[in-house]
Amino acid sequence: MAxxxxxxTRQAITAYLLxxxxxxxxxxxxxxxxxxxxxxxxxxxxxxIGESSFAGLSNYVEAIGDRRVRQSLVVTLIYxxxxxxxxxxxxxxxxxxxxxxxxxxxFFRAVxxxxxxxxxxxxxxMWKSILDPYTGILNGALVALGLPPQNWLGDVDTALxxxxxxxxxxxxxxxxxxxxxxxxxxPTTFYEAASIDGATPMQQFRxxxxxxxxxxxxxxxxxxxxxxxQELAPAYLITNGGPADATQLFGFFVFKKAxxxxxxxxxxxxxxxxxxxILAITAVQFKLGSREIKY
Amino acid sequence: xxRLTPILSYLLLGLCTLLCVVPFAYMLSLSLQSDxxxxxxxxxLIPEKLQFSNYVAIWERAPFGxxxxxxxxxxxxxxxxxxxFDPLVGYVFAKLEFPGKKILFGAVLSTLMIPFFIRLxxxxxxxxxxxxxNTYPGLIMPFAMSAYGIFLMRQFIAPIPSELLDxxxxxxxxxxxxxxxxxxxxxxxxLATLALLTFVFQWNEFLWPLVVVSTTEMRPITTGLTLxxxxxxxxxxxxxxxxxxxxxxxxxxxxxxxxxxxxxVMLAGMK
Numbered sequence: 371m372a373x374x375x376x377x378x379t380r381q382a383i384t385a386y387l388l389x390x391x392x393x394x395x396x397x398x399x400x401x402x403x404x405x406x407x408x409x410x411x412x413x414x415x416x417x418x419i420g421e422s423s424f425a426g427l428s429n430y431v432e433a434i435g436d437r438r439v440r441q442s443l444v445v446t447l448i449y450x451x452x453x454x455x456x457x458x459x460x461x462x463x464x465x466x467x468x469x470x471x472x473x474x475x476x477f478f479r480a481v482x483x484x485x486x487x488x489x490x491x492x493x494x495x496m497w498k499s500i501l502d503p504y505t506g507i508l509n510g511a512l513v514a515l516g517l518p519p520q521n522w523l524g525d526v527d528t529a530l531x532x533x534x535x536x537x538x539x540x541x542x543x544x545x546x547x548x549x550x551x552x553x554x555x556x557p558t559t560f561y562e563a564a565s566i567d568g569a570t571p572m573q574q575f576r577x578x579x580x581x582x583x584x585x586x587x588x589x590x591x592x593x594x595x596x597x598x599x600q601e602l603a604p605a606y607l608i609t610n611g612g613p614a615d616a617t618q619l620f621g622f623f624v625f626k627k628a629x630x631x632x633x634x635x636x637x638x639x640x641x642x643x644x645x646x647x648i649l650a651i652t653a654v655q656f657k658l659g660s661r662e663i664k665y
Numbered sequence: 666x667x668r669l670t671p672i673l674s675y676l677l678l679g680l681c682t683l684l685c686v687v688p689f690a691y692m693l694s695l696s697l698q699s700d701x702x703x704x705x706x707x708x709x710l711i712p713e714k715l716q717f718s719n720y721v722a723i724w725e726r727a728p729f730g731x732x733x734x735x736x737x738x739x740x741x742x743x744x745x746x747x748x749x750f751d752p753l754v755g756y757v758f759a760k761l762e763f764p765g766k767k768i769l770f771g772a773v774l775s776t777l778m779i780p781f782f783i784r785l786x787x788x789x790x791x792x793x794x795x796x797x798x799n800t801y802p803g804l805i806m807p808f809a810m811s812a813y814g815i816f817l818m819r820q821f822i823a824p825i826p827s828e829l830l831d832x833x834x835x836x837x838x839x840x841x842x843x844x845x846x847x848x849x850x851x852x853x854x855x856l857a858t859l860a861l862l863t864f865v866f867q868w869n870e871f872l873w874p875l876v877v878v879s880t881t882e883m884r885p886i887t888t889g890l891t892l893x894x895x896x897x898x899x900x901x902x903x904x905x906x907x908x909x910x911x912x913x914x915x916x917x918x919x920x921x922x923x924x925x926x927x928x929x930v931m932l933a934g935m936k
Contacts, residue, residue, distance in 0.1 A: 377834065382763035384840040389769065392754045395810050400776045403787035410786065418790045464681065467674050480923045481682050483930070488915060489869035491887045495894060495908045496688045499695055499901045505703060507691060507710070539684065544930065551931035600780035603871060607891070621782045628786050629876065641783045648780055 404645075411639035416632055429639035438615065438623070439640065446620040449534055450598035456538045457594050458587065461545025466575070468546070469553045479550070483543035490540075494607035497536050498523070523609050529616045533604050541597075545590050552586035553579070588659035592652055599648050620644055689912070695905035696720070703902055719906040723893070726903075729910055731882055732889035736914075739804045739874075739885055740867040746809040747863045748856060754810065755818025756844050760830060776812045781872070789876055799879045808867060814859050817933055821855035822848055858929035861922055868915065886911050 406418070411429055415422035433439050464482060468475050485493070500506050501522040509519035522532045556579070564574045602621030605611050611618040611626075624644070628637035691710075695703075696719055698712040723729065758770050788807055789798075797803030825848060833843050849856070871887040878884050884892065890911050894904045919926065 378762065381761050381840070385757050385761040385763040385766075388753055388757050388761075388840075391750060392773070392810060392815075393769075395750075396773060396776060396812075398791065399788065399807050399809075400779060400784070401772075403784040403791065404779065406787040406790065407783060418787075419793075464678075467678055470671075470674065472671075472674060472678070476924070476927075478678050478682060479927055480919075481685050483927055484919060485685055487865050487869070487919060487926075489871060489887050489911065491869075491871055491890050492692075492908050492912050495890075495904055496692045499905060500688060500691060502901070505901065543685075547927060547931045596778065596780065600782050602782060607871075621780075624782060625785070634786060638786060641786070645780065645783045649778065652778060 407638050408642055410635055411642050413635040416634045419634065422635060425635065429636050433639055433643060441615055442618045442620050442623040445530060445618055446599060449530060449619060450595055453534045453537045453598045454591060454594040457541045457545050458590055460538060460542040461590065462549050464542065464546040465549030465553055468550060483547055485540045486544045490603035490607055493536065493540055498608060501532065524613055526613050526616045529609055529613060533609060533617050537604060548590055549586060552583055556582050592655050595651060595655065596648060692905045692908050695901050696909045698902045719902050723903055723906050727889060727893045732884055732886040735883060736868055736885040738801060740864050742805045743808045743867045744860050744864045747811065747814050748860055750810045751814035751859060752818040752849065752852065752856060754815045756822050756848055759819045759822040760827065773812045773815055785876065792877060798877055799883050803877050804874060807873065817859060818855060821852045825851055858933065861926050861929060862933065865918065
């Protein structure tokens, strides 16, 4: 007994010793920054790096009344919900196609996944050249077909959908892989039983596959929403937020306020608000998702 | 009907494959076009004469060798730190008993929900406090570990039978030796997964270097290329050549590891 006690104590001591670097790391690079961000949001000007004055919650009040903040928020929500929805549907569709007896499925999987691991810097460059209103191949193809050319990224009506399209192009392969893994873990006996009961392939998909995939869908939706709500690279690299703020993703808006305008206090308040919004949206998804899963 | 479905599947998959390949092929094509072909106003798919001189021209305008070296140091350094710390912390959470374990593990996992741009301003300030602006430690340290990697490693270490570890303990084996000689060799495939995913994603990191780096020589290839594309804005042939340079290492890594990488993502997503 005494021996096992010392073993336990010794194990606890070892555990804490081994965790020291991790504890420091997460405190310094995660928890302290959040506290610092909140503290900075209570000041006007350049808290932490320059001149500032205590302002209480006035940054938050100002943000709520700021028309550009509201517009950016709407743009970001449309972008995040749209891109997430399209990514999930495309990913599931591709996975369903590849789950059948398809020759060369390894090849298709690899090629379709590939855009996901490419830097947004390259993706921006590629798509900007393809969509260029004067020299791009897309408009070239449209003209060749006798259709009017479009200013894809320069038109207020088409810029945001185009940006969403590029994001889905990049991310669909990731969702596809996750769905494929989930599909392959469903026992084939389930489908055999359903066939014996006379269920058509469509019914099997609707009443068997989809419910069994609910946990996977929840995972893909949550990851995708968190990613897209905080994304700023496409706006920064492809459209610079324009035209007329039509693609002003919130992350990019905050980034400009902080690093271009050096309005640190205001930017901190905005990003803290975004943090709370992302937490709330994630919590709602888990709530809805777990209810679905129980059913 | 049933004979049509496979044809339709191949048609759809073929279309998606084209959609994924064409942009890259077009970038390659652009990078080899002459100025005249670009200005012709007609989209060119296959350049008449391959202008390899574009690739020479961009090396004269920007230190791409240095950019690539920086990317290797940064992504490599981060990957190394992940390989040291993530499995170690994962082991502690998977196999050791101590008070406060649940709370600490929960705290680590909760960091997954913290978006990066919310930490951006404070991270800049902390890095400045350390005197690490525009240095390799400043570029590497904020990504030294990840809750994702720790969680992944814990999932792989947990199934190792505890009896095995207990037997070693009774024989007087220290915790570090158990970790080093019993646990680590068993999770080698997971370590490879972790290394690949970490390297690929850090190679692409663009926002943090944009904020921390202030001189051209310290830029990794992502922000190096951004600088370059801003300067040669309308010359699609030159910027595309730069894009191909940044893209080739990713492609090579992908081709050599694609089977493995694709499987890792499927596995990592499942856990």
